[in-house]
Amino acid sequence: MTSRRRAAAVACVALAIAAAGCGGSSRAARGARSPAAVKLPPVNPEALAQFDAAMRALRLGGPDALDRARARLERAVAIDDKLWEAWYDLGVVLYRDGDDEAAADAFGKALAINPSHTPALLARAEAYRRAGQPDRARDDYRTALERDPENVDVHIRYASLLREQQRLDDALDAAREALRYAASPKALVELGLIYLAQGRDELAELVLRKALAADEKLPAAWNALALVSMARGRDQAAFEQFDRAAAIDPAFTDARFNKAIVLLQAGDYERAATELAAVVDRNPEDWGAHVALGIAQRGTGQFAKARQTWEAVVKRAPKRSRARADALFNLAVLAMDFGDRDENAARAALERYLQNAPKRHAKRKEAKARLDELGQ
Numbered sequence: 189m190t191s192r193r194r195a196a197a198v199a200c201v202a203l204a205i206a207a208a209g210c211g212g213s214s215r216a217a218r219g220a221r222s223p224a225a226v227k228l229p230p231v232n233p234e235a236l237a238q239f240d241a242a243m244r245a246l247r248l249g250g251p252d253a254l255d256r257a258r259a260r261l262e263r264a265v266a267i268d269d270k271l272w273e274a275w276y277d278l279g280v281v282l283y284r285d286g287d288d289e290a291a292a293d294a295f296g297k298a299l300a301i302n303p304s305h306t307p308a309l310l311a312r313a314e315a316y317r318r319a320g321q322p323d324r325a326r327d328d329y330r331t332a333l334e335r336d337p338e339n340v341d342v343h344i345r346y347a348s349l350l351r352e353q354q355r356l357d358d359a360l361d362a363a364r365e366a367l368r369y370a371a372s373p374k375a376l377v378e379l380g381l382i383y384l385a386q387g388r389d390e391l392a393e394l395v396l397r398k399a400l401a402a403d404e405k406l407p408a409a410w411n412a413l414a415l416v417s418m419a420r421g422r423d424q425a426a427f428e429q430f431d432r433a434a435a436i437d438p439a440f441t442d443a444r445f446n447k448a449i450v451l452l453q454a455g456d457y458e459r460a461a462t463e464l465a466a467v468v469d470r471n472p473e474d475w476g477a478h479v480a481l482g483i484a485q486r487g488t489g490q491f492a493k494a495r496q497t498w499e500a501v502v503k504r505a506p507k508r509s510r511a512r513a514d515a516l517f518n519l520a521v522l523a524m525d526f527g528d529r530d531e532n533a534a535r536a537a538l539e540r541y542l543q544n545a546p547k548r549h550a551k552r553k554e555a556k557a558r559l560d561e562l563g564q
Contacts, residue, residue: 235264242264257281283315289319377412380396393420405437414429429443444464445474449480475511476510512544
C-alpha cells in the first residue's frame with residue numbers, strides 16, 4: 189500500500205466520530221456527479237507518522253484523547269499542508285471539541301485539496317450549521333445534493349435546516365423531494381414537523397400517523413407526534429407519546445428532554461429534574477441536558493446543586509461548545525439574581541462568560557448589558 193492509500197485507509201477510522209448526517213449514500217460513495225478526482229501529491233513520511241499517532245490516540249480513547257489527536261494532526265498539517273486526510277480528521281476532532289468555526293475551516297482546507305470528498309462537504313455543513321452560519325450550511329447541502337440527488341438523508345437534513353430558518357415553503361419542497369426518491373418514515377417525520385411549524389397541526393398529525401403506520405417503533409415519530417399533541421392542547425396524550433418514544437429506545441433521549449422542557453416552561457421543576465436526571469444518566473455527555481437540569485435545580489431552590497451542575501459542565505464539556513457557554517451564563521445569572529445576589533461574583537462570572545463563550549453565542553448581548561448594569 190502506498191503512503192497515500194495508507195493514509196486514506198487510516199482516515200476511515202475517524203469517520204465514526206463525525207456528527208450525524210456527515211455520511212454519504214452508497215451512490216455518493218460510488219462518486220455520483222462528484223468533481224473529477226484530482227491527482228494528489230505523495231505524503232510526507234513525517235506528516236504520516238503524526239497522522240498515524242493521532243489515529244492511535246483516538247482508538248485508545250481516554251479523557252485527553254481529543255487533545256492528543258488534535259496536537260498530532262496540527263503537527264501533521266504543519267509538516268505537509270497537502271495531507272487532506274489530516275485536515276479532514278482535524279475538522280472532526282475540532283467539531284467534537286465544540287470549536288465549530290475552526291472545524292469548518294479545517295474541512296474547507298481538506299476540500300480545497302480533494303474537492304471530490306463528499307463526507308468532508310457534509311461535515312462542513314454540520315459545522316457551519318452548529319456555528320450559526322445556516323446560509324453556508326445550506327450551500328454545502330445543496331452541493332452535496334447536486335452530486336447525489338437521491339441521497340434521502342441529506343434531503344432530510346437540508347429540509348430540517350430550512351425549517352429551523354423558518355423558510356417553511358422551501359423546507360416543504362425539500363421534504364417532498366426526499367419522499368420522491370423513497371417512502372422514508374424519517375422523511376415523513378420531517379414533513380410532519382414542517383407542517384407543525386406552519387401551524388397545520390391536523391395535517392402534521394396525519395403525516396406522522398402515516399410514518400408510524402410504516403414504522404411503529406420509530407421513536408422520532410412518537411416524539412414529533414407528542415409535539416403536535418402539545419400544540420393541540422392535549423398535554424396528557426403528549427406526555428404518553430413522549431414516554432412511548434423513550435420506551436421504544438431508551439437511548440433516544442430527545443423525548444424525555446422535550447418532556448422536561450415542557451415541564452420547565454410550566455414551572456414544574458421537580459418533575460423536570462426527574463426527567464433530566466434520567467437523560468444525563470443515560471447519556472452523561474449530553475451537556476445541554478446537564479444545563480437544563482441545573483435550571484430545574486435552581487427552580488426548586490437548590491442553588492448550590494445548580495452551581496455544582498453548571499461548574500461540572502464548564503469543566504468537562506467541549507471548550508467552545510454552546511452548552512459550556514450556557515453553563516457559564518447561568519452561573520452569572522445565579523450569582524446576580526438568586527440567593528445572596530453577590531455582585532462581585534456576578535461581575536466575575538459575566539467576564540468569565542464573555543472571555544470563553546463563542547462569538548455567536550445567543551447570550552452575549554444580554555451578558556454585556558448585565559455587566560454594564562453592574563458597572564465594570
